């Protein structure tokens with residue numbers, strides 16, 4: 592895997608070929624990796640780190656629970672694996688449900704059937720849990736993990752203040768339609784997270800998916816989130832059904848959606864705001 596220089600201390604891979612974006616932060620004496628993709632690509636990522644720094648990798652920082660970010664944890668088993676408390680709790684819960692061994696096998700079969708081009712990435716999958724958790728904030732020298740929620744309830748950002756770089760995790764799908772349909776996705780919290788990020792001193796953002804970006808991309812996506820919220824809440828107040836609200840053609844133009852991501856995100860938002868009304 593190629594790691595491109597983002598700033599003095601930060602390198603990242605944003606090609607999107609083998610999972611969510613990943614990167615590293617080179618600290619004074621050690622290296623912290625951010626997210627781990629899938630077992631095969633996570634291993635490839637780990638092996639690529641010595642090409643840019645000889646310092647030891649001591650930490651893996653997880654932005655949230657989705658498989659394209661945490662299924663590669665096993666490549667960092669010798670490190671402190673850090674996440675929000677909810678991420679570890681949900682992983683533990685999932686070990687008894689969707690990620691139980693028999694269900695993992697079924698998931699792999701589904702991937703082979705529905706996304707055969709991705710199946711090789713899952714080879715040897717083992718669920719590896721975080722070893723350290725936090726609720727609001729976790730710091731390493733020159734690095735801050737901050738819980739913001741939004742995309743999932745366990746979503747955090749990783750901030751490198753000296754370099755003015757932010758790893759946004761999946762709070763940012765740069766130049767593409769976001770996945771906003773996780774059962775714990777909270778669009779109101781997501782909007783607040785954007786406002787928090789816009790108030791931070793940031794030059795470059797490593798998004799969870801898509802190319803490197805900056806705050807302008809947050810401004811663009813914030814406008815879309817806020818106008819859709821306004822429109823959809825009005826539709827709900829006026830008694831629109833879920834079908835009507837999802838298929839409403841008055842929403843602001845936005846990026847193309849990959850597959851049914853837009854539809855499933857809007858369905859989740861409809862349920863979310865209907866329950867709040």
Ligand SMILES: [Zn+2]
Pocket residue numbers: 655657742761770
């Ligand atoms: Zn995600």
